[in-house]
Amino acid sequence: xxxxxxxxxxxxxxxxxxxxxxxxxxxxxxxxxxxxxxxxxxxxxxxxxxxxxxxxxxxxxxxxxxxxxxxxxxxxxxxxxxxxxxxxxxxxxxxxxxxxxxxxxxxxxxxxxxxxxxxxxxxxxxxxxxxxxxxxxxxxxxxxxxxxxxxxxxxxxxxxxxxxxxxxxxxxxxxxxxxxxxxxxxxxxxxxxxxxxxxxxxxxxxxxxxxxxxxxxxxxxxxxxxxxxxxxxxxxxxxxxxxxxxxxxxxxxxxxxxxxxxxxxxxxxxxxxxxxxxxxxxxxxxxxxxxxxxxxxxxxxxxxxxxxxxxxxxx
Amino acid sequence: xxxxxxxxxxxxxxxxxxxxxxxxxxxxxxxxxxxxxxxxxxxxxxxxxxxxxxxxxxxxxxxxxxxxxxxxxxxxxxxxxxxxxxxxxxxxxxxxxxxxxxxxxxxxxxxxxxxxxxxxxxxxxxxxxxxxxxxxxxxxxxxxxxxxxxxxxxxxxxxxxxxxxxxxxxxxxxxxxxxxxxxxxxxxxxxxxxxxxxxxxxxxxxxxxxxxxxxxxxxxxxxxxxxxxxxxxxxxxxxxxxxxxxxxxxxxxxxxxxxxxxxxxxxxxxxxxxxxxxxxxxxxxxxxxxxxxxxxxxxxxxxxxxxxxxxxxxx
Numbered sequence: 001x002x003x004x005x006x007x008x009x010x011x012x013x014x015x016x017x018x019x020x021x022x023x024x025x026x027x028x029x030x031x032x033x034x035x036x037x038x039x040x041x042x043x044x045x046x047x048x049x050x051x052x053x054x055x056x057x058x059x060x061x062x063x064x065x066x067x068x069x070x071x072x073x074x075x076x077x078x079x080x081x082x083x084x085x086x087x088x089x090x091x092x093x094x095x096x097x098x099x100x101x102x103x104x105x106x107x108x109x110x111x112x113x114x115x116x117x118x119x120x121x122x123x124x125x126x127x128x129x130x131x132x133x134x135x136x137x138x139x140x141x142x143x144x145x146x147x148x149x150x151x152x153x154x155x156x157x158x159x160x161x162x163x164x165x166x167x168x169x170x171x172x173x174x175x176x177x178x179x180x181x182x183x184x185x186x187x188x189x190x191x192x193x194x195x196x197x198x199x200x201x202x203x204x205x206x207x208x209x210x211x212x213x214x215x216x217x218x219x220x221x222x223x224x225x226x227x228x229x230x231x232x233x234x235x236x237x238x239x240x241x242x243x244x245x246x247x248x249x250x251x252x253x254x255x256x257x258x259x260x261x262x263x264x265x266x267x268x269x270x271x272x273x274x275x276x277x278x279x280x281x282x283x284x285x286x287x288x289x290x291x292x293x294x295x296x297x298x299x300x301x302x303x304x305x306x307x308x309x310x311x312x313x314x315x
Numbered sequence: 316x317x318x319x320x321x322x323x324x325x326x327x328x329x330x331x332x333x334x335x336x337x338x339x340x341x342x343x344x345x346x347x348x349x350x351x352x353x354x355x356x357x358x359x360x361x362x363x364x365x366x367x368x369x370x371x372x373x374x375x376x377x378x379x380x381x382x383x384x385x386x387x388x389x390x391x392x393x394x395x396x397x398x399x400x401x402x403x404x405x406x407x408x409x410x411x412x413x414x415x416x417x418x419x420x421x422x423x424x425x426x427x428x429x430x431x432x433x434x435x436x437x438x439x440x441x442x443x444x445x446x447x448x449x450x451x452x453x454x455x456x457x458x459x460x461x462x463x464x465x466x467x468x469x470x471x472x473x474x475x476x477x478x479x480x481x482x483x484x485x486x487x488x489x490x491x492x493x494x495x496x497x498x499x500x501x502x503x504x505x506x507x508x509x510x511x512x513x514x515x516x517x518x519x520x521x522x523x524x525x526x527x528x529x530x531x532x533x534x535x536x537x538x539x540x541x542x543x544x545x546x547x548x549x550x551x552x553x554x555x556x557x558x559x560x561x562x563x564x565x566x567x568x569x570x571x572x573x574x575x576x577x578x579x580x581x582x583x584x585x586x587x588x589x590x591x592x593x594x595x596x597x598x599x600x601x602x603x604x605x606x607x608x609x610x611x612x613x614x615x616x617x618x619x620x621x622x623x624x625x626x627x628x629x630x
Contacts, residue, residue, distance in 0.1 A: 041417035073386055077410030081435050083417075091406040095392030098413070102356035102398075120396050 002303075003028045003185040003217075007198025008035075008047040009064035009232055010224050011191035012054035014302075015125060017295030018189075019055065021303065024124025028181040030208075032193070033110065033129045034137035034166055034201035037149045039087050040078060042097035043104055046149075047198065048114055048129060049096055056121035060090075064232070067092040086154045111175045128181070130202045133172040137197050138165050139238070148197060157234045161241035164196055169204045174211075182211035187306045190221035192231070192287065195254040196238045203258065212258055213313055218306040221259045222287060222298065223251045227267040231288065247271070252280045261309040263287060263302050281309050317618075318343045318500040318532075322513025323350070323362040324379035324547055325539050326506035327369035329617075330440060332610030333504075334370065336618065339439025343496040345523075347508070348425065348444045349452035349481055349516035352464045354402050355393060357412035358419055361464075362513065363429050363444055364411055371436035375405075379547070382407040401469045426490045443496070445517045448487040452512050453480050454553070463512060472549045476556035479511055484519045489526075497526040502621045505536035507546070507602065510569040511553045518573065527573055528628055533621040536574045537602060537613065538566045542582040546603065562586070567595045576624040578602060578617050596624050 002022060004015060006029045018027060032047045046065065053059040053067055060066040070090030079085045089097065096117065103113045109132040118127045137148040141159035151157060182188065193199050199221075203209045212219055224230050225239075228247050236246045244250035248264045252275050255262065261281040264272065265288065272282045283305035289295045317337060319330060321344045333342060347362045361380065368374040368382055375381040385405030394400045404412065411432065418428045424447040433442045452463040456474035466472060497503065508514050514536075518524045527534055539545055540554075543562050551561045559565035563579045567590050570577065576596040579587065580603065587597045598620035604610045 040413050041420055042413065067392075071386060071388055071406065073406035074389060074410045074413070077382075077407040078414055081410060081414045081432055083410075083414055091386065091388035092392040094409070094413075095389045095396060095398075098355050098357065098389070098409075099393055099396045099398055105356055117396055 001026050001028060001181065001185055002187045002189060003030060003181045004189045004191050005193075005199055005202050006031045006047065006051055006191045007193025008050040011047075011193045011198070012051045012059070012064070013289045013295055014191045014222060014298065015051065015055060016292070017289065017297070017299035019125060020292070020296040021299045024055070027125045028177075029125055029127050030130055030178050030181065030202060031127060032198045032201045033131060034135045034197065035148050036134070037087070037147060039089065039097070040083055041101070042094070043101045044087070044089070044097050045100065045110070045114075045129065048127060049093070052114070052118050052121060052123055052127055055118070055123040055125050058121070066090050087149060109175070111177070128177055129175050130178060130205050130208070131172040132175045133168065135169045135172050135201060135205070136167040137201055138167055139241070140164070152234055157237060161237040163241055164200070164238060166201050166204050169201065170206065172205050174205050174207050179207050179211045182208065182215055185215060185217045187303065188212055188215060188217050188219040189302060189306070190219070190255065190259060192222040192224040194224060194230070194233055194235045194238065195251055196235070196242055196244070200254070209258060218261070218309045218311070219259045219313060220261045220263060220302055220306040220309060221251070221255050222263045222302055223248045223265065223268070225251050226265040226287060249274065252278060256280060257313055260312050261305045263305050279312055281312055316341050316343060316496065316500055317502045317504060318345060318496045319504045319506050320508075320514055320517050321346045321362065321366055321506045322508025323347075323365040326362075326508045326513070327366045327374070327379070328604045328610055329506045329537060329613065330366065330370060331607070332604065332612070332614035334440060335607070335611040336614045339370070342440045343492070344440055344442050345445055345493050345496065345517060346442060347513045347516045348446060349450045349512065350463050351449070352402070352462060354404065354412070355398055356416070357409070358416045359402070359404070359412050360415065360425070360429070360444065363442060364408070367429070367433050367436060367438055367442055370433070370438040370440050373436070381405050402464060424490070426492070443492055444490050445493060445520050445523070446487040447490045448483065450484045450487050450516060450520070451482040452516055453482055454556070455479070467549055472552060476552040478556055479515070479553060481516050481519050484516065485521065487520050489520050489522050494522050494526045497523065497530055500530060500532045502618065503527055503530060503532050503534040504617060504621070505534070505570065505574060507537040507539040509539060509545070509548055509550045509553065510566055511550070511557055511559070515569070524573060533576070533624045533626070534574045534628060535576045535578060535617055535621040535624060536566070536570050537578045537617055538563045538580065538583070540566050541580040541602060564589065567593060571595060572628055575627050576620045578620050594627055596627055
């Protein structure tokens with residue numbers, strides 16, 4: 001069994017490669033829910049939906065989120081009726097949030113809803129929220145603490161990011177199956193997601209970091225930073241906000257003690273020795289995922305790195 | 316001020332005529348909410364929406380409900396996710412239910428939501444739910460009591476209707492402004508709606524029937540039955556279920572003691588004397604509303620009938 005810690009778009013694309021290499025049924029994706037937010041009274045779980053839609057083959061390929069060829073008629077009418085519509089939600093996508101909210105109100109857990117939806121969409125990978133309890137990622141800015149979605153989407157990351165917190169995480173319990181999956185894993189992969197607000201959130205759920213550190217499986221991370229910049233998303237200001245350099249060195253620093261080996265891009269090959277000296281093993285490959293073949297190759301290289309990794313994380 | 320008791324499609328079309336004759340701002344529509352139902356966790360108020368969409372000029376003209384040129388992408392995806400989708404809800408229409416549900420959960424009353432939406436859609440007529448409290452119209456059938464929407468939409472009225480009840484109506488309070496509007500009315504009109512499950516529900520709200528009977532204004536009803544059949548909808552089996560003949564005689568019997576004058580179609584002119592003998596004044600005109608001109612003429616004829624009516628309802 002391969003367990004993948006996942007954020008949104010980067011993780012979803014990595015998983016598209018991984019399902020080409022191993023049977024989807026042997027993969028568990030543990031997904032960040034710190035970005036979840038209620039819009040129009042509906043529970044939206046962006047990263048879970050990105051991962052599920054991508055693996056279902058229905059994601060909007062240009063955006064990386066939402067459903068392909070979706071329309072926004074509901075959102076237009078919501079605007080007419082006076083609602084705030086800065087968070088874009090397509091009509092098909094809204095069905096997910098409507099149904100999720102209905103089931104949560106009926107007493108289902110987010111885990112149960114997530115599993116029902118991935119099955120309804122014929123996704124073989126087991127998709128699990130990191131927790132069924134609410135956790136809210138917030139960004140400190142000069143205008144105060146902002147929910148991650150307000151910071152990123154509503155205000156387009158225009159505020160200086162001064163810090164990050166995960167509200168509620170200390171009381172959150174890992175979702176059923178999460179710690180069990182980490183204990184049973186043959187390989188643990190940290191997908192190329194934002195190390196602070198995607199992976200950092202998952203690692204902050206009580207028990208998760210310990211389960212990874214204690215696991216006998218190799219732990220491999222794929223750097224989301226290539227040549228000093230993220231492929232997508234707000235990793236740069238958020239890494240800086242928590243004192244991390246926006247580089248593979250910063251990623252390695254963030255994951256030190258948790259991973260055995262970091263997969264970095266050819267563009268960062270000159271930093272490999274620095275990283276090794278600092279105590280993290282390194283594998284160098286092409287990490288930019290343009291098409292299916294590149295996704296597959298990155299998955300293979302990642303599993304290879306895990307297979308040959310020396311254990312270098314600390315208990 | 317003209318107060319109109321309203322169900323769905325027939326009432327909405329009548330109101331389209333009335334706003335051509337008097338300023339919309341002088342009209343209050345008191346609308347049935349017994350058909351309201353929660354679908355996918357969302358509060359749907361079919362009659363309020365039909366009236367509001369129609370007066371806003373955005374109703375689907377062929378169906379008489381829903382929004383013109385609407386799509387059903389959300390509903391398709393809801394079906395994929397395992398939801399029951401027998402109640403058709405378009406994408407634009409869903410925005411109304413999403414926003415209504417959000418506002419109700421935030422503590423707004425249905426009256427407040429309804430007023431906000433009609434203003435957002437530039438509807439001059441004041442649209443009021445009959446009550447802010449839940450009332451559920453149920454139909455007795457051989458398979459048990461069914462919510463009106465289950466009886467009509469899910470099971471397509473295929474069960475024998477044996478009786479009708481309005482669950483919760485005895486505890487329901489008339490919505491703010493309803494009794495005040497009836498007391499202040501210069502004319503009270505019962506729109507050509509189902510006398511049992513649209514108007515009957517409104518009349519069953521404590522205080523409404525008394526306020527109408529006590530009013531000094533003339534009370535005029537427009538028959539929804541023409542030549543022994545309703546123009547639209549399930550009036551025939553539901554009138555029979557409560558012991559009413561499916562005819563203008565049945566309508567007059569239903570409204571006896573509440574109205575002064577009944578507007579009936581030319582096709583029923585031969586029954587006018589029967590009705591007068593039975594104690595209801597009658598006005599005969601064309602009541603089929605095909606286009607704007609006919610709607611306007613029916614509204615004029617209805618107001619004329621009210622103006623010349625003798626008071627023949629009982630205190």
